[in-house]
Amino acid sequence: MVSIIKSDSISKTKQDIKNMYFIKISKIFREIFIKYLNSLNYTFDVLVEGCFIVYNKKPKNPLIQQIYKINVLNTKQKITTIFIINFILKEVKKQINKKIPFKLRCNIFGERTFNVNILNSKSRDLDIKIGRKLNALGFKIDLNNFKYIFVINIFKRKILISKLTSKIYYRNYFFELNTNDKNINYFQINRSQLKLRQALIYFNVDLTQVKTSLDLGASPGGFSKELSNHNINIIAIDPANLDKRLNNNKNIKHLKMKVNEFKTNKKFDLIVNDMNMHPIESANTMINLSKFLKNNKLAIMTIKCPSMNVFKYIKQSKQILKKQYEKFEIQHLPNNRKEITIKMIKK
Numbered sequence: 001m002v003s004i005i006k007s008d009s010i011s012k013t014k015q016d017i018k019n020m021y022f023i024k025i026s027k028i029f030r031e032i033f034i035k036y037l038n039s040l041n042y043t044f045d046v047l048v049e050g051c052f053i054v055y056n057k058k059p060k061n062p063l064i065q066q067i068y069k070i071n072v073l074n075t076k077q078k079i080t081t082i083f084i085i086n087f088i089l090k091e092v093k094k095q096i097n098k099k100i101p102f103k104l105r106c107n108i109f110g111e112r113t114f115n116v117n118i119l120n121s122k123s124r125d126l127d128i129k130i131g132r133k134l135n136a137l138g139f140k141i142d143l144n145n146f147k148y149i150f151v152i153n154i155f156k157r158k159i160l161i162s163k164l165t166s167k168i169y170y171r172n173y174f175f176e177l178n179t180n181d182k183n184i185n186y187f188q189i190n191r192s193q194l195k196l197r198q199a200l201i202y203f204n205v206d207l208t209q210v211k212t213s214l215d216l217g218a219s220p221g222g223f224s225k226e227l228s229n230h231n232i233n234i235i236a237i238d239p240a241n242l243d244k245r246l247n248n249n250k251n252i253k254h255l256k257m258k259v260n261e262f263k264t265n266k267k268f269d270l271i272v273n274d275m276n277m278h279p280i281e282s283a284n285t286m287i288n289l290s291k292f293l294k295n296n297k298l299a300i301m302t303i304k305c306p307s308m309n310v311f312k313y314i315k316q317s318k319q320i321l322k323k324q325y326e327k328f329e330i331q332h333l334p335n336n337r338k339e340i341t342i343k344m345i346k347k
């Protein structure tokens with residue numbers, strides 16, 4: 001069901017709209033994503049902070065970090081706290097049965113016209129406030145075992161309500177998974193470590209058969225640390241030092257050199273590459289070093305984009321990588337900056 005309430009800023013008529021999608025990308029790629037949508041004739045609204053509403057057709061693009069259907073869209077000149085609460089209560093009550101466990105997640109984007117003092121600037125306050133009211137009315141809020149989650153994205157003039165299954169929710173908010181895993185020693189070296197963790201979750205990588213890995217451009221050691229959490233033996237190559245906290249890590253062997261100096265007669269189960277290098281040079285390095293990767297094994301590489309033209313660098317890199325690799329999956333992950341992550345398999 002698609003419904004648009006009080007449409008004062010949307011030119012399209014309700015009959016024209018079959019589906020509406022909420023999309024979130026990194027703010028830094030906003031302009032290039034707009035160009036992409038225009039080039040394919042998508043109908044869309046640009047919101048703030050890398051958020052978009054796209055109408056009718058569902059885009060597919062590696063920059064998209066979140067995409068899901070919008071069930072209800074309300075547009076209004078001025079949104080107040082009371083209005084938000086009453087609107088969400090009314091719409092959620094309409095869309096859920098009292099027997100079905102669900103939870104709410106409110107995200108507030110951009111400038112707020114409602115009273116931030118009441119809300120204490122946190123969207124969590126809203127979730128809790130509305131959740132309690134629904135509970136008191138006999139609805140079944142369950143934060144852990146929910147069948148649906150209502151994701152409510154609130155902007156200065158718009159409220160978007162999406163009713164997601166837990167599967168679709170985690171496909172979009174995958175980066176929230178796995179951070180509370182008690183079995184893993186999760187001290188974190190840097191942001192790069194999160195990039196690799198997110199890549200492993202997003203690309204659904206099973207590391208159980210991976211015993212050895214090469215880490216290219218390893219310093220200060222975030223990727224190596226992440227892999228060592230999975231009991232993998234890593235050769236970490238970088239002319240720069242690793243973080244001192246990794247000195248006693250028996251899984252990591254640091255070779256203080258550039259990758260082109262590296263020689264071995266071994267073959268590895270995995271290669272990861274996060275080198276600061278032009279994408280073409282980095283892709284060529286992956287070709288030169290592919291002799292050290294076993295066939296049918298995985299490689300993960302970050303394409304560092306020298307400019308915003310990310311699609312050009314993806315194309316150029318793939319063109320080179322295709323000689324030795326296949327089954328590419330490409331995604332801009334939440335902890336990627338001006339870079340994009342590629343997963344591929346050695347032919």
Ligand SMILES: C[S@@+](CC[C@H](N)C(=O)[O-])C[C@H]1O[C@@H](n2cnc3c(N)ncnc32)[C@H](O)[C@@H]1O
Nearest residue numbers: 192217218219220221222223258259274275276
């Ligand atoms: C963004 S950092 C890598 C961060 C690392 N993945 C982590 O998780 O901590 C990029 C690294 O690439 C290294 N690098 C650049 N060119 C290299 C080369 N030719 N050989 C080896 N390392 C290189 C740099 O020294 C730098 O430490």
